[in-house]
Amino acid sequence: MIRTQRGSGRDMTRLLADFGHTLPTHPAPAAGSKESRLFRYAPRRGPRQAGRGWAPAAAPVTAYRMPSDQAGVFWPFIHGPGLPPTGAQMGVDTLSGAAFYADPIGWVLDDDIPVTNPNVICMGKPGTGKSATTKAFALRMTDFGYKILILGDPKDEYERLCHFFNVQPFTLGPGLPARINPLAFGPLAHRWNHLTPEESQSRAAVVFGRWLTLLRALVGSQRIGDQRVPFGPSEENVVKTALRDLTGYDRGTSHLTETTIPALWHALDHPTDDLVTACRYASRQVFLDDTRLLRDALGQLVSGALAGLFDDHTTIVIDWHAPIQSLSLSRLTPLGDEAVGIALVCLNSWGRGMREIAEPGDLRIVVRDEMWKAMRLGIDAVKSLDEDFRLSRGVAGRGGDIQWANAHKPSDMLTVGDHGSQAANIARDLMHLADIKILHGQKPGVAHELDDMLGLGPIATDAITGWAMHRKGRALWQIGDHAHKVETLLHPIEAHLTWTNDAIQGAL
Numbered sequence: 001m002i003r004t005q006r007g008s009g010r011d012m013t014r015l016l017a018d019f020g021h022t023l024p025t026h027p028a029p030a031a032g033s034k035e036s037r038l039f040r041y042a043p044r045r046g047p048r049q050a051g052r053g054w055a056p057a058a059a060p061v062t063a064y065r066m067p068s069d070q071a072g073v074f075w076p077f078i079h080g081p082g083l084p085p086t087g088a089q090m091g092v093d094t095l096s097g098a099a100f101y102a103d104p105i106g107w108v109l110d111d112d113i114p115v116t117n118p119n120v121i122c123m124g125k126p127g128t129g130k131s132a133t134t135k136a137f138a139l140r141m142t143d144f145g146y147k148i149l150i151l152g153d154p155k156d157e158y159e160r161l162c163h164f165f166n167v168q169p170f171t172l173g174p175g176l177p178a179r180i181n182p183l184a185f186g187p188l189a190h191r192w193n194h195l196t197p198e199e200s201q202s203r204a205a206v207v208f209g210r211w212l213t214l215l216r217a218l219v220g221s222q223r224i225g226d227q228r229v230p231f232g233p234s235e236e237n238v239v240k241t242a243l244r245d246l247t248g249y250d251r252g253t254s255h256l257t258e259t260t261i262p263a264l265w266h267a268l269d270h271p272t273d274d275l276v277t278a279c280r281y282a283s284r285q286v287f288l289d290d291t292r293l294l295r296d297a298l299g300q301l302v303s304g305a306l307a308g309l310f311d312d313h314t315t316i317v318i319d320w321h322a323p324i325q326s327l328s329l330s331r332l333t334p335l336g337d338e339a340v341g342i343a344l345v346c347l348n349s350w351g352r353g354m355r356e357i358a359e360p361g362d363l364r365i366v367v368r369d370e371m372w373k374a375m376r377l378g379i380d381a382v383k384s385l386d387e388d389f390r391l392s393r394g395v396a397g398r399g400g401d402i403q404w405a406n407a408h409k410p411s412d413m414l415t416v417g418d419h420g421s422q423a424a425n426i427a428r429d430l431m432h433l434a435d436i437k438i439l440h441g442q443k444p445g446v447a448h449e450l451d452d453m454l455g456l457g458p459i460a461t462d463a464i465t466g467w468a469m470h471r472k473g474r475a476l477w478q479i480g481d482h483a484h485k486v487e488t489l490l491h492p493i494e495a496h497l498t499w500t501n502d503a504i505q506g507a508l
Contacts, residue, residue, distance in 0.1 A: 082482060084110065088140035090133070091473070091489040100477075100486045102137055104402050104436055105363065107479065114480030115435045119389050119403045123410070123450075124440025129472035130406060132498035133438060133488050135161055138365050138404075139497070142323050146363045146402075150326035151351045152344045154333065154370045158326045160497045165323045170316050172309055172343065173331025179308075179315040180327070182214055182346040183243075183259055186353030193254035204249055206356060208240060213387060214349035215239055215264075215298075217380035221342055222297040228378050229297045238291055241278050242267045262311045265298040306332075306339055310346045318354070320362075341373035345381050348374065352388055355401060368405045382430070389433040405434070409446045410453055437478040441469035454478065 013023055046053040082096075087103025104118030124130040138148045139161065150158045153169065162169045172178050188203045195203065216236070222229040244250045246259040246267055267275065271287055281287040288295075302311050318325055327347055332340050351366065358364075368385070375382050389403050410431070431437070431453060439450060447464045450456060456464075460476055460483050468474040473488035490498065 083107075083113065083479065083484075087144065088137050090137065090140075091487045094485045094487055100484060102477075105400055107436075114482065117389075117433065117435050118400070119405075119434035120436045120438065121405050121407065121431060121434040122438040122440070123407050123442075124438075124475065125442050125446070125469075126408065127472070128440035128442075128468065129474070129488060130438075130440050131157055132473060132490060132495075133440070133475065134367060134404060134406060135498045136488055136490060136494055138324075138367065139164075139494065141365060144363075145361070146365055147320075147322070148324040148326075149351065149364055149366045150324070151347045151366060151368055152329050152340075152370070153326050154329045154340050154344075154373070156328055156330045157369070158324075158367070159328070160499075162324055162326050164497055167319075167322050167324050167326075169326035169328045171328040171331060173329075174308065176331065177315060179312045180310055180346060180350050181258070181260055181312065181314045182310050182349045182353075183211055183261060183264075184314055184350060184353055185256060185258055186350075186355075187357040188353070189256055189258075190357075192256055207353075208243060210349060210353060210356075210387075211243060212236060212240060213380070213384050214345065217345050217377060217384050218261075218301055218342065219294060219297040220380040221338070221345075221377040222300055224293075229293050231294070231380065234290070235294045238268065238279050238294065239264070242275060245275060245278075258313065260312055261298065262302045265295065265302055268295050268298065301342075306335075306342055309343065314350075320354075337373045338377070340370070341375075341377045341381070344368070344371070344374040345377060345384055348384055348388055358400075363400050363402075365402045365404055368403070371405045372407055386430060386433070389430060403434075405430075409442065410449045435480055438475050439464050439468070439478065440475045441465070456483075 016023060045055045045057075048054045083101060084103070084106070085099065085101045086106045087101045090100050090102050092098070093100040104115070104120060107113045107115040108118050122130050122134055135158070138146075142148070148161075150169075153159070156169075159169055170178050172180065185207060188207055192200065192203075216231045219231045219235070220228045242264055243259065246263055247256045249256060268291055271284060273284070276284050276287045279287065281290065329340055329343050329347075332343055348368070355364070355366070366388075368388075371385060375385065385405075389405075437454065439456075442450065442464050444465050447456075447461045450464070451461045456476075456478075463476050463485055467485065468476065471487070473490070475486055475488070477484040477486050
């Protein structure tokens with residue numbers, strides 16, 4: 001045995017070298033250089049040197065103990081994004097610095113996100129980027145299988161987006177060949193002769209209910225001085241009985257006949273004895289006297305400013321497999337806001353009929369622009385939009401629509417009736433039927449209206465009146481009860497597609 005003195009034995013490097021193995025060596029540091037330290041000691045009052053932040057007295061500090069999920073509410077801590085990275089990447093969440101993704105239906109399906117419906121209300125002062133946000137979201141969601149339906153484009157703002165997808169929008173206007181029948185059956189009439197009595201009765205209830213909502217809104221849009229034309233239980237019974245007779249439903253036919261508003265008006269203006277009896281009137285003259293206002297209101301729709309637009313069978317063929325479809329109403333602008341509003345109500349009813357039975361997995365973004373023009377027609381027009389919002393989950397578990405409504409300010413919606421009236425309350429509730437609110441820049445007065453309606457709080461209100469007003473595309477996204485300060489970022493191609501100042505630019 002060979003004895004060695006303490007500390008004179010071979011190290012691991014020498015041992016391995018004796019057996020032919022060489023360990024890699026670390027280069028020796030240059031002479032006179034020191035490795036920089038990540039952390040350096042600093043006195044509590046700072047380094048006592050000029051310009052180094054030294055304080056003559058230490059500030060009193062109170063210590064608190066809390067878990068990390070509570071610490072994030074104190075400044076300068078910044079919360080994380082809080083939403084999964086699914087759906088359309090819209091821009092930057094400025095509170096966390098992370099990318100912000102919008103996925104309304106995905107949020108509904110995620111129990112950790114306080115969203116129960118995918119409806120969206122986008123609101124903002126003109127010029128703050130409301131339209132650009134809408135178009136950017138719709139365009140980016142097409143990558144995930146969504147399709148776009150523009151139910152009324154009063155300003156042709158979506159024309160460029162249609163052309164981007166090689167789709168020509170349908171144009172409605174006086175003298176143009178396009179017609180839309182708001183009393184179309186839609187897909188619910190398919191294979192009617194194969195339905196069981198229970199199934200046919202269920203579908204008929206949906207169809208006639210939609211038609212009554214539409215006609216109630218159209219009749220209610222007419223005025224007698226300051227009062228709107230009434231549409232009570234008697235008028236509803238007359239209209240429903242006439243519709244059931246015109247379509248052949250009461251006769252139990254295996255094939256239903258599509259009717260139109262002029263056909264309904266003619267049936268009421270020249271009632272048959274069977275219709276008078278079915279409506280429980282003593283005579284034909286009593287029927288005519290009692291339904292005069294109803295008939296005159298329907299006649300005005302047939303012969304008024306919108307004559308030839310919604311009074312015949314549909315002449316356009318919608319390709320529901322195309323990435324986008326748009327119905328232009330720009331030719332109606334010279335007729336006034338009321339005419340555009342009536343057209344929007346007709347299109348909403350027709351669009352709801354087309355979507356009442358969707359194919360499984362048919363996901364669509366239904367954009368409703370300038371919705372305040374339709375809501376100002378009265379309470380029944382508001383109820384029509386209310387029904388659309390309630391169908392966002394699809395019918396019979398199939399399909400699924402994101403109802404996206406654009407408005408300028410909450411007072412646009414609340415002018416449908418006096419404060420506290422049924423119409424005003426329903427309009428106010430529409431804000432709560434949309435769990436997703438996108439609030440762009442607003443003046444202080446409008447921001448305070450939003451605060452009263454939604455309970456935003458002072459921080460969110462200041463963000464809308466200050467931060468969001470400094471640049472287009474900035475908005476406060478209310479996802480359920482959570483707020484996110486998001487700045488939408490556009491690709492140059494998207495910026496061209498979303499540009500809405502052509503008229504102003506052309507005037508220069």
